[in-house]
Amino acid sequence: MQNKVYDLVIVGAGPAGCAAAIQSLREGLTVCLLEYMTFPRFRPGETLSPGTIEAINNLTGVNLLENSNAILHTGFDHIMNGTKHYHSYGGSEHNWDGIHIERSVLDSILLKTVIGIEPSIVKQTKALKLIQQEERISILTSEETIKATYIIDASGANSFVRRQLGITNLIFSKPLPIKYRYVENLRQQPNTSFLIDNTGWVWQATVSKSLEVECRLFFPNSTHSPSAPIERKVKDGEYGANGTWRIAEQLAGESYFLVGDSACMIDPACSHGILRAILSGTSAATAVAKCLRDSTNKEQTKYAYCDWLTGWFFDDCFQLNNVYASVSHTNDPIGFLSRINHYYPTLRAWI
Numbered sequence: 620m621q622n623k624v625y626d627l628v629i630v631g632a633g634p635a636g637c638a639a640a641i642q643s644l645r646e647g648l649t650v651c652l653l654e655y656m657t658f659p660r661f662r663p664g665e666t667l668s669p670g671t672i673e674a675i676n677n678l679t680g681v682n683l684l685e686n687s688n689a690i691l692h693t694g695f696d697h698i699m700n701g702t703k704h705y706h707s708y709g710g711s712e713h714n715w716d717g718i719h720i721e722r723s724v725l726d727s728i729l730l731k732t733v734i735g736i737e738p739s740i741v742k743q744t745k746a747l748k749l750i751q752q753e754e755r756i757s758i759l760t761s762e763e764t765i766k767a768t769y770i771i772d773a774s775g776a777n778s779f780v781r782r783q784l785g786i787t788n789l790i791f792s793k794p795l796p797i798k799y800r801y802v803e804n805l806r807q808q809p810n811t812s813f814l815i816d817n818t819g820w821v822w823q824a825t826v827s828k829s830l831e832v833e834c835r836l837f838f839p840n841s842t843h844s845p846s847a848p849i850e851r852k853v854k855d856g857e858y859g860a861n862g863t864w865r866i867a868e869q870l871a872g873e874s875y876f877l878v879g880d881s882a883c884m885i886d887p888a889c890s891h892g893i894l895r896a897i898l899s900g901t902s903a904a905t906a907v908a909k910c911l912r913d914s915t916n917k918e919q920t921k922y923a924y925c926d927w928l929t930g931w932f933f934d935d936c937f938q939l940n941n942v943y944a945s946v947s948h949t950n951d952p953i954g955f956l957s958r959i960n961h962y963y964p965t966l967r968a969w970i
């Protein structure tokens with residue numbers, strides 16, 4: 620068993636890593652998925668935008684709404700500089716819904732799907748070191764060395780593979796600190812509201828029948844953010860996160876693909892975190908299968924993956940920057956446009 624060389628090793632069993640594992644197992648690859656935390660484990664990110672539910676149902680074969688405590692929502696209250704309107708997904712037809720779901724529930728459904736596909740290998744261990752040799756990579760854990768032809772980095776903000784390979788992160792905003800906490804849910808109906816002004820934003824959303832999440836982002840030089848529309852009793856402490864926009868300089872290379880938050884991150888107002896994790900995991904796994912089947916087209920396959928994910932990242936950045944500019948007194952409130960100009964010679968091919 621020590622000499623086994625997997626087609627693919629995946630680091631991290633969040634949505635991106637599980638999506639990659641499910642897709643690559645279905646492609647017939649030999650796969651080893653590494654996750655150091657014990658499931659179910661806590662993670663933020665409970666509101667899934669429209670389209671995510673369909674992507675997960677198709678990938679897992681599990682109907683999320685029928686098999687979990689997920690709650691549908693048809694849109695959200697949007698309060699901009701004091702003016703409120705209801706932003707309905709899919710317009711008045713209400714046929715394009717988002718969901719609220721606890722991450723521990725979602726991630727466990729995804730991991731169970733991986734485990735249910737023969738012959739999946741899931742190891743509870745931490746990837747500690749990566750060694751790249753010709754046409755092969757080795758991952759050192761405290762117990763063993765795992766060998767594979769390809770590696771997918773799905774380790775989230777940890778960015779294990781990116782850091783081990785010395786790939787630079789390109790930063791596309793000034794620092795954007797986030798604070799989030801869980802508060803008691805006293806409402807009868809699911810709530811989703813987004814309140815934004817020139818100091819930052821606050822997002823309140825249902826997580827479950829008893830819990831809501833309250834997440835705030837502070838714009839540069841801001842010491843406060845808008846007040847939450849409704850004050851609630853806090854369940855436990857407050858957590859911090861980094862909402863700074865960034866993308867790895869090289870999303871795929873000789874034997875690796877970066878997916879999910881390890882590849883790129885935009886603050887949660889973008890609302891595509893889980894969707895991007897699922898779709899990039901699936902696409903990278905398909906790309907690995909293609910590269911293994913037909914090595915003559917490896918470069919085109921990697922280029923297509925990088926082109927697609929980079930394009931999506933910048934589309935989201937430009938859209939969200941427009942929203943931020945519309946509430947502030949400058950056209951470059953978070954320093955996105957100045958960074959685009961700085962990196963333009965490097966990025967010309969992608970934007």
Ligand SMILES: Cc1cc2nc3c(=O)[nH]c(=O)nc-3n(C[C@H](O)[C@H](O)[C@H](O)COP(=O)(O)OP(=O)(O)OC[C@H]3O[C@@H](n4cnc5c(N)ncnc54)[C@H](O)[C@@H]3O)c2cc1C
Nearest residue numbers: 631633634635655664666745746774775860879880892893
């Ligand atoms: C406050 C906040 C609120 C958010 N709200 C939303 C939201 O409402 N909707 C939305 O779509 N997105 C939201 N997001 C974004 C979303 O949480 C992420 O985009 C998503 O979790 C990315 O999934 P992932 O699989 O890439 O990474 P993760 O979910 O972070 O999973 C990475 C996994 O890798 C494992 N790992 C790391 N290093 C190693 C190692 N060396 N060896 C083995 N395992 C390792 C970790 O234990 C973890 O399980 C939010 C983010 C924040 C910070």
